[in-house]
Amino acid sequence: GEMTPPFEWAEARLGISKYEGEWPKSTQVFARGIDAMGWASQEVPRAAPGCRSTNACASGCPTGAKRGMSRAIWPEARERGARLVTRCRVHQLLFERHRCIGVLAEVEVDEGRRVLARIDADHVIVCAGPTETPALLRRSGVKFHVGETLRVHPMLKVAARFPETIDAQDSVLPLLQVKEFWPDVSLGGAFFTPGHLALGLSDNWPETSDRMARYRNMASYYVAVRGAGRGWVRPSKLGDGATLLHYDVGPEDLKNLSRGLGRLASLLLAAGAEEVLPAVRGMPVIRNEREAVRWLDEPLPKANLSLTTVHAFSSCPIGERSDRCAADSFGKLRRYENLYVNDASVLPDSPGVNPQGSVMAFARRNALHFLNQIS
Numbered sequence: 001g002e003m004t005p006p007f008e009w010a011e012a013r014l015g016i017s018k019y020e021g022e023w024p025k026s027t028q029v030f031a032r033g034i035d036a037m038g039w040a041s042q043e044v045p046r047a048a049p050g051c052r053s054t055n056a057c058a059s060g061c062p063t064g065a066k067r068g069m070s071r072a073i074w075p076e077a078r079e080r081g082a083r084l085v086t087r088c089r090v091h092q093l094l095f096e097r098h099r100c101i102g103v104l105a106e107v108e109v110d111e112g113r114r115v116l117a118r119i120d121a122d123h124v125i126v127c128a129g130p131t132e133t134p135a136l137l138r139r140s141g142v143k144f145h146v147g148e149t150l151r152v153h154p155m156l157k158v159a160a161r162f163p164e165t166i167d168a169q170d171s172v173l174p175l176l177q178v179k180e181f182w183p184d185v186s187l188g189g190a191f192f193t194p195g196h197l198a199l200g201l202s203d204n205w206p207e208t209s210d211r212m213a214r215y216r217n218m219a220s221y222y223v224a225v226r227g228a229g230r231g232w233v234r235p236s237k238l239g240d241g242a243t244l245l246h247y248d249v250g251p252e253d254l255k256n257l258s259r260g261l262g263r264l265a266s267l268l269l270a271a272g273a274e275e276v277l278p279a280v281r282g283m284p285v286i287r288n289e290r291e292a293v294r295w296l297d298e299p300l301p302k303a304n305l306s307l308t309t310v311h312a313f314s315s316c317p318i319g320e321r322s323d324r325c326a327a328d329s330f331g332k333l334r335r336y337e338n339l340y341v342n343d344a345s346v347l348p349d350s351p352g353v354n355p356q357g358s359v360m361a362f363a364r365r366n367a368l369h370f371l372n373q374i375s
Contacts, residue, residue: 006364015049024171033271039180093140150231168219183352190220223260262295
């Protein structure tokens, strides 16, 4: 109940809605497979009211329909006095005992000329994301439960070739998600361009490169698993500002990825796909149900998986368990009077769904709590 108002605020501010036009072909064939399997599914609502299906979500919406921070939040914040400093990289937080007094940052002041600057602050809120927030904190000496519990949603992508023209490269990504096996496993549609297809085929390029000539008949889909493993985040010891990441794909992840592939391949074949090409080195193309369902029982070769993820979180978990959490329930870091985190790193566990809505709702809730505390 407490989280309902911030969720509603975020959804209204970002114009969360379903796709307004006719489903693109890549969605239609996916729906055909879902119906054939009789599985539960839903259309994924997005922050893109008025989407014109330009398929540029990953590189920047050319029509402005995708409502991110730059369109939905920052203009009003600047009108209310917020100052946005661009071309600025924070290297370290500055402290006096248990107070963070500001940051040391490298700022570009003229074209190509950068200077080190100290920016003083009464309160510091770190929102650099689930990898860079713990890296910055640890680089600054803040290590208590920081960067020890990185969680991700491991994803395995497949390409499917259909007898009919799909033209997935010219439309928004497939809009449906299978919920039958949630929260452990989700099946959905992936962003598609000829370049992304080539990357997905690259592990078996000598055998699959000829499919590039048929890219208009192809689309990409994914298996995403909740992620039972743990990882860590560390700043590089070389002083180059790089961040080191590690995540263990454990037995449960591998089991769910394997079963998810068997189910996704079965769905796509039922949808009419002539072949399914997983991003797994050395794996033969899947052309029939028998070749698909073997992965319901057999584990995929872990070392040959080309996994991806676009969801990372939980590297600075919040909560009242001081033996587990980096910050309290509102993001205030333990052992510090005025230092906070407020981004995807605060989620205390893997949600098994796209975490963006939860991240925004927590951010709103925690920001309001912060303002009430200092007022």
